[in-house]
Amino acid sequence: MNSSTFDFSTPDLGPESNKLKDKFYPPSEDTYLLLDSLEKDSFIIHKLNPLISLEVGCGSGIITTFLARMLGPNCIYFATDINHYACLATKYTTEYNKCSVQIVNTDLVSNTKLHKFVDLLVFNPPYVVTSEVEVGGCGIEASWAGGADGRVVTNRLLSQIPNLLSPTGVFYLLLIKQNKPEEVREYLEGFDIKGELVMERRAANEHLFVYRYQRNKCVY
Amino acid sequence: MKLITHNILQNNMKDGKKGYPLVLQATKIDKVIAEFNQEFLLRMLDRLEYHVLIHALEMIGMKDFLPIILPENCSEDEAFMKNLHHALLEIDIIEGELICPESGRKFPIKDGIPNMLLTDEEEMAVDSEPKSK
Ligand SMILES: C[S@@+](CC[C@H](N)C(=O)[O-])C[C@H]1O[C@@H](n2cnc3c(N)ncnc32)[C@H](O)[C@@H]1O
Numbered sequence: 001m002n003s004s005t006f007d008f009s010t011p012d013l014g015p016e017s018n019k020l021k022d023k024f025y026p027p028s029e030d031t032y033l034l035l036d037s038l039e040k041d042s043f044i045i046h047k048l049n050p051l052i053s054l055e056v057g058c059g060s061g062i063i064t065t066f067l068a069r070m071l072g073p074n075c076i077y078f079a080t081d082i083n084h085y086a087c088l089a090t091k092y093t094t095e096y097n098k099c100s101v102q103i104v105n106t107d108l109v110s111n112t113k114l115h116k117f118v119d120l121l122v123f124n125p126p127y128v129v130t131s132e133v134e135v136g137g138c139g140i141e142a143s144w145a146g147g148a149d150g151r152v153v154t155n156r157l158l159s160q161i162p163n164l165l166s167p168t169g170v171f172y173l174l175l176i177k178q179n180k181p182e183e184v185r186e187y188l189e190g191f192d193i194k195g196e197l198v199m200e201r202r203a204a205n206e207h208l209f210v211y212r213y214q215r216n217k218c219v220y
Numbered sequence: 221m222k223l224i225t226h227n228i229l230q231n232n233m234k235d236g237k238k239g240y241p242l243v244l245q246a247t248k249i250d251k252v253i254a255e256f257n258q259e260f261l262l263r264m265l266d267r268l269e270y271h272v273l274i275h276a277l278e279m280i281g282m283k284d285f286l287p288i289i290l291p292e293n294c295s296e297d298e299a300f301m302k303n304l305h306h307a308l309l310e311i312d313i314i315e316g317e318l319i320c321p322e323s324g325r326k327f328p329i330k331d332g333i334p335n336m337l338l339t340d341e342e343e344m345a346v347d348s349e350p351k352s353k
Contacts, residue, residue: 051263073257076224076264087333100254100309102225103333111327111336113230113240117267138337 008039011065013089014096023085025059025143029203030174034124035066037172037198037210042070044212048168050119054078056108056157059143061090061101063122068099075120077101080109082138108157109164118164121171125154129178150179158184161213162191170214172198177207185211192216221334224308226276227269229334231320231327239320241272242327244279248315250332256305262295264308277307 010032017024025031038045050071055064058079068077079094079101081087087105094101104112126135126143127150134145135152146152154173161171171193175181185195195213202208231239270290277285286303294300318327318334328335 051260051267073255074260076260078225078228082337084333084335088331091331091333100252102222104225104229104336105333106336111230111232111239113228117228 006042007069008042008066009069010035011062011069011093011097013060013062013093016092016096017060017089020085020089020092023140024081024083024089025086025140027060027062029201029206030124030127030176030208031059031062033199033201033203033208034063034122034172034174034210037212038063038066038070038122041172041198041212045071045120045170048119048170050075050170052076052078052114052117052166053120054080054109054114054118054122054164056080056121056123057082057086057125058090058103059083059086059124061086061093063124064090064101065094065097065099067120067122068094068101069097073100078104078112078114080104080106080112082107082142083140084138085140086143108153109160114164116163116166116169119166119169121161121164121169123154123157123172124174125157126150127154127174127176127179146179150176151184154179154184158187161188161193165193165215167215167217170212173211173213175209175211177209181209181211188213221313221329221332222309223273223276223311223313224264224268225334226313226318227272229318229327229336231323231325233320233323237322239322241269241275241321243319243321244276244313244316245319246280246313246316246329248313249280250312250314252310252312254305254309256302258295258301261301261304261308265290265294265304268308273307280311280313282307282311 128144129150130145135147198210316329
C-alpha cells in the first residue's frame with residue numbers, strides 16, 4: 001500500500017465532545033507530537049499488521065480516532081481512561097468520526113485480560129512533575145499530575161508492558177525531559193525490550209519525546 | 221459495550237481466583253452496524269475465548285445465534301461468519317451490569333461504557349489490606 005492512501009488529517013472532536021470541554025484533556029502539543037510520530041512510523045505499524053490496538057488514557061479520543069482511520073477495520077481498537085468524562089468524550093469523538101472503538105473506564109489496564117495480547121499500545125501519560133498528593137484522582141487533574149519525576153502513573157504501566165505486548169507488539173510512549181527517558185529505556189531493556197526515539201520537539205517550556213519500544217526478538 | 225469487550229474484561233483478584241468470565245446483565249441493548257471484515261474475524265478467532273462469547277450471548281437471551289462449538293472450516297461458512305461479526309461487534313450493551321462470578325462484585329455499564337474502577341468504599345477496603353508489593 002502506498003502511504004499517500006492513508007488518512008493522516010487531524011481528527012475533529014465534534015460538537016458532543018466539545019460540550020464536555022474542561023472536563024477532559026484537550027488535544028495539546030504532546031498529543032500532536034504523538035500523532036506526528038505515529039504518522040512518521042505508519043509504514044512500520046502497517047507492516048506489523050496489528051490486530052489489537054490499545055490506547056491507555058485516551059482523553060478526547062483523538063489519537064485512537066487517528067489510529068482507526070490510519071489502520072481501518074483490520075484492527076480492533078480498545079481505549080481506556082480513568083476519567084469518566086474522557087471516556088464519554090472518546091465515545092463522542094469516535095462516533096462523530098464514524099470509527100468503532102471499544103472504551104473501558106478503568107485504571108490503566110486494570111480488570112482486563114490482555115496478557116500478551118496487545119499489538120499496538122499508545123500512552124500519553126500524565127507527565128508533569130507534581131507532589132504525590134495530586135496523583136490518583138479521576139478528574140481533569142489526572143490528565144497531568146505525574147508525581148515524582150512525573151513518572152508515577154507511567155511506572156505503573158511500564159511494569160506491565162512485558163506482559164501486555166504481543167510477541168511483535170509495539171509501544172509508543174510520550175515523555176518529557178524531566179521524566180528521565182534514558183531511565184525508562186534502561187528499565188525496559190531489562191525485559192529485553194528495546195527503545196528508540198521517534199521524534200522530539202520543544203514546545204513552550206516543555207521538551208517532549210516520543211519513544212517506540214519493541215521486544216528485541218521481534219523481527220518485522 | 222460490545223461482546224468482544226466482554227471477552228477481555230475480568231475481575232483481577234488478588235487471591236488467585238479467576239474472576240472470569242463476568243456475568244452480564246443487560247437492561248438496554250442497541251444494535252449498531254459495523255463494517256464486515258472476514259480477515260479480521262479469522263485472526264480474532266485465534267485470540268478469542270469462543271465459549272465466553274457463547275456464554276455472553278446466552279446471558280442476554282440470544283442463545284441460538286452461534287453454534288456452541290466452533291465449526292470446522294468456519295471461514296467457508298458465510299452464515300457463521302456474518303453471525304460471528306454481528307455477535308462481536310454489532311450488539312451494543314448500553315446499560316447493565318457486569319458481575320464477578322466469584323466475589324459478586326458489580327461493575328456498572330452506563331452510556332455503553334463499562335466502569336471497571338473500584339468504588340471509593342472498595343478502594344478503602346483495598347488500602348487497609350496489607351500490600352503485597
Ligand atoms: C496527557 S493526557 C492525554 C490524553 C490524550 N491521549 C491526548 O493525547 O490528548 C493523559 C490522559 O490519561 C488519563 N489517565 C491518567 N491516569 C490514568 C490511569 N491511571 N488510568 C487510565 N487513564 C489515566 C487522563 O485522564 C488523561 O485523559
